[in-house]
Amino acid sequence: MAEEAILGYLEKNEQISDSGNFAAERGFDHNDVVNVIKSLHGFRYIDAQDIKRETWVLTGEGKKYAAEGSPEVQLFLAVPAEGSISKDELQKKLDPAVFKIGCSQAGKNKWVEMGKQVSRKVQNVEDKVKDLLLQVQNGHALSKEEISSLKARKLIVPQTWKGYSVRKGPNYAPKRKKAATDLTRENLQKGDWKELEFKEYNFNAKGQPAEGGHLHPLLKVRKQLKDIFLQMGFEEMPTNNFVESSFWNFDALFQPQQHPARDSHDTFFLEEPSTTRELPEDYVERVKRVHESGGYGSRGYGYEWKREEANKNLLRTHTTAVSSRMLKALAEKPFAPKKYFSIDRVFRNEAVDRTHLAEFHQIEGLVCDRGLTLGDLIGVLHDFFSRLGMSKLRFKPAYNPYTEPSMEIFSYHEGFGKWVEVGNSGMFRPEMLLPMGLPEDVHVIAWGLSLER
Ligand code: PHE
Numbered sequence: 001m002a003e004e005a006i007l008g009y010l011e012k013n014e015q016i017s018d019s020g021n022f023a024a025e026r027g028f029d030h031n032d033v034v035n036v037i038k039s040l041h042g043f044r045y046i047d048a049q050d051i052k053r054e055t056w057v058l059t060g061e062g063k064k065y066a067a068e069g070s071p072e073v074q075l076f077l078a079v080p081a082e083g084s085i086s087k088d089e090l091q092k093k094l095d096p097a098v099f100k101i102g103c104s105q106a107g108k109n110k111w112v113e114m115g116k117q118v119s120r121k122v123q124n125v126e127d128k129v130k131d132l133l134l135q136v137q138n139g140h141a142l143s144k145e146e147i148s149s150l151k152a153r154k155l156i157v158p159q160t161w162k163g164y165s166v167r168k169g170p171n172y173a174p175k176r177k178k179a180a181t182d183l184t185r186e187n188l189q190k191g192d193w194k195e196l197e198f199k200e201y202n203f204n205a206k207g208q209p210a211e212g213g214h215l216h217p218l219l220k221v222r223k224q225l226k227d228i229f230l231q232m233g234f235e236e237m238p239t240n241n242f243v244e245s246s247f248w249n250f251d252a253l254f255q256p257q258q259h260p261a262r263d264s265h266d267t268f269f270l271e272e273p274s275t276t277r278e279l280p281e282d283y284v285e286r287v288k289r290v291h292e293s294g295g296y297g298s299r300g301y302g303y304e305w306k307r308e309e310a311n312k313n314l315l316r317t318h319t320t321a322v323s324s325r326m327l328k329a330l331a332e333k334p335f336a337p338k339k340y341f342s343i344d345r346v347f348r349n350e351a352v353d354r355t356h357l358a359e360f361h362q363i364e365g366l367v368c369d370r371g372l373t374l375g376d377l378i379g380v381l382h383d384f385f386s387r388l389g390m391s392k393l394r395f396k397p398a399y400n401p402y403t404e405p406s407m408e409i410f411s412y413h414e415g416f417g418k419w420v421e422v423g424n425s426g427m428f429r430p431e432m433l434l435p436m437g438l439p440e441d442v443h444v445i446a447w448g449l450s451l452e453r
Pocket of ligand 1: 317318319320364400403424425426446447448449
């Protein structure tokens with residue numbers, strides 16, 4: 001309503017010089033008019049200039065007299081037109097404050113004779129104070145003297161009035177267009193996007209905080225395990241190669257070439273590229289020799305080792321392939337003890353069922369130092385598994401081509417009420433470590449388990 005009035009008025013007139021008068025003339029509440037002005041000004045439909053005026057408003061006392069008459073007039077009217085009234089009688093007829101103020105003002109005005117008896121001195125009086133108060137209430141201007149007399153009696157107080165003078169702005173239109181916030185399919189179909197005014201984007205607006213999302217349960221456990229290894233002082237091995245040569249996955253680990261795990265029924269071999277590009281030749285030679293005829297106190301397997309078999313590329317079947325590369329790298333430098341771990345994917349060509357996929361995450365830990373024993377392995381395993389909440393462990397002799405002795409790890413499952421296999425472990429064989437060039441007294445204890453199986 002006020003908006004239409006303002007825009008409509010400006011269509012035919014230069015300006016609205018005073019929003020207060022504009023509101024009063026049309027019976028609008030000035031606050032409503034001000035809100036519309038602010039909004040139109042924001043969209044530059046109009047230009048608005050502040051105007052301020054000192055005005056006067058009635059105090060509580062002032063309002064009372066404006067309604068009931070001034071105390072002096074109330075007192076005058078309480079005095080009989082003829083004869084007199086005793087002061088006590090008069091006091092009883094009036095409010096104490098009205099009586100007190102009325103006496104002094106009516107006395108000053110010489111309207112009444114004040115003594116033990118009170119009587120009128122004039123026939124009629126005018127209530128000038130009430131009239132002035134009503135004028136202030138209605139927004140009329142008073143003379144300086146009138147203002148100061150009311151102010152002295154604390155019947156009015158000053159108030160700053162704020163309003164606006166208003167002219168057309170750069171975006172003026174007789175009717176406000178609602179700015180479109182989105183370009184819709186309908187806009188495009190109808191073609192009305194050509195006429196639409198679009199609301200500008202607020203690039204500073206904050207988006208809704210994203211509160212959803214969480215780690216996948218598997219990644220949660222992975223993080224938990226990684227933290228355990230780090231707390232135990234282990235370094236992570238670089239396991240970012242899923243493709244590995246048979247050499248590092250099997251041969252370097254003293255796994256014979258006829259071993260069933262090296263069959264395509266158990267392992268995914270690559271078709272393209274089917275073979276590895278290079279291997280460390282002198283080390284390959286030592287590995288070939290230890291497979292064929294042994295050495296380092298071993299008799300070897302006594303078969304003809306084939307290079308073609310070692311060259312074959314595959315998807316690594318265990319992260320122990322990475323461990324073998326890391327240990328070979330360690331052997332090339334002056335010896336320093338190490339604790340390594342990895343958690344990454346391995347691939348096995350197995351029947352897929354409810355609990356087995358053709359790939360899973362393997363967790364592997366190894367400690368490499370002089371003079372380590374099976375007791376050290378058992379101790380580290382107790383430490384590691386108890387951090388996972390498994391403190392009841394049992395070990396069972398097992399076989400791995402690359403470890404001797406080897407132990408399967410069992411943990412007592414309180415919920416199932418039985419022993420559950422949780423991992424595999426062992427001490428790497430001299431047939432694996434010595435061809436790498438590690439010192440003879442350096443032993444490596446290691447274990448592996450699955451993250452999801
Ligand atoms: N590579 C073994 C497996 O795949 C795990 C293992 C790692 C065993 C290190 C002994 C030592 O189960």
